[in-house]
Amino acid sequence: MNNIIKRDVLGRTIEARLTWQGKDLLVTVTGGDAAHIGSVSVCQMCGGEPEKILLPAHRDDVISDKFAQALAQRLNTTVCVVSGIHFDGVSKQDIAEIVRASDEMLVRILASFD
Numbered sequence: 001m002n003n004i005i006k007r008d009v010l011g012r013t014i015e016a017r018l019t020w021q022g023k024d025l026l027v028t029v030t031g032g033d034a035a036h037i038g039s040v041s042v043c044q045m046c047g048g049e050p051e052k053i054l055l056p057a058h059r060d061d062v063i064s065d066k067f068a069q070a071l072a073q074r075l076n077t078t079v080c081v082v083s084g085i086h087f088d089g090v091s092k093q094d095i096a097e098i099v100r101a102s103d104e105m106l107v108r109i110l111a112s113f114d
Contacts, residue, residue, distance in 0.1 A: 003017060003018050003019065004016070004017050004018075005018075005105050005108055005109055007101045007102075007104060007105050009097055009098055009101040010032075010087060010090070010094055010097060010098065012031060012032050012033060012087065013031050013032075014029065014030070014031035014032065014085055014098070014101060014102060014105065015028075015029070015030055015031050015035075016028070016029045016067075016102075016105050016106075016109060017029075017030075018109070021080075023077050023078075024077055024078040024079065024080070025071060025075060025077060025078070025079045025080070026079075026080050026081075026082070027067055027068075027071065027079065027080070027081045027082070028081075028082045028083075029060075029063055029064065029067060029081060029082070029083040029084075029085065029102060029105075030082075030083070030084050030085060031085050032085045032086045032087040032098070033086055033087055033088045034086040034088075035084055035085075035086070036084035036086060037055070037082055037083075037084045038054070038055055038058035038059070038060030038061075038083055038084040038085070038086075039052055039053065039054045039055065039058055039060035039061040039063075039064045039082075039083050039084075040052060040053045040064065040080065040081070040082050040083075041061060041064035041065045041067070041068040041069075041080070041081045041083070042068060042078065042079070042080045042081075043065075043068035043069050043071075043072040043078070043079050044072060044077075044078045045072050045073055045075075045076045045077065045078075049069070050064070050065045050068040050069055050072075050081075052064065052065060058084075060083040060084055060085060061083070062099060063081075063083045063085065063099065063102045064081040064082070064083035065081075066102075066103070066106060067079070067081040067083070067102075067106055067109075068080070068081040070106060070110060071106075071109070071110070074110055074113055075113065085098060085102070
């Protein structure tokens with residue numbers, strides 16, 4: 001599996017980087033105009049719902065929660081996802097496109113573990 005998955009959206013790049021920490025998986029999902037840390041979501045297969053830290057004025061947990069929950073379930077391990085995607089001056093429609101692009105990235109990542 002490629003440890004870096006990239007997707008162009010709205011003329012910029014979003015990147016998911018996967019790093020194994022022993023049996024656990026660390027994923028960073030960043031990009032756009034300013035990569036940053038907006039949220040941290042951690043999920044264990046036995047726990048179901050991700051635990052998260054969401055920084056004020058950020059909504060990155062929409063992406064980090066999906067990644068953490070889906071990967072923990074698929075891999076039966078602990079997954080930590082750090083997400084920070086920022087695009088300047090986007091509309092609600094643009095945000096939906098960014099989320100859709102990240103969903104497509106997650107599908108590619110999950111398929112790589114088949």
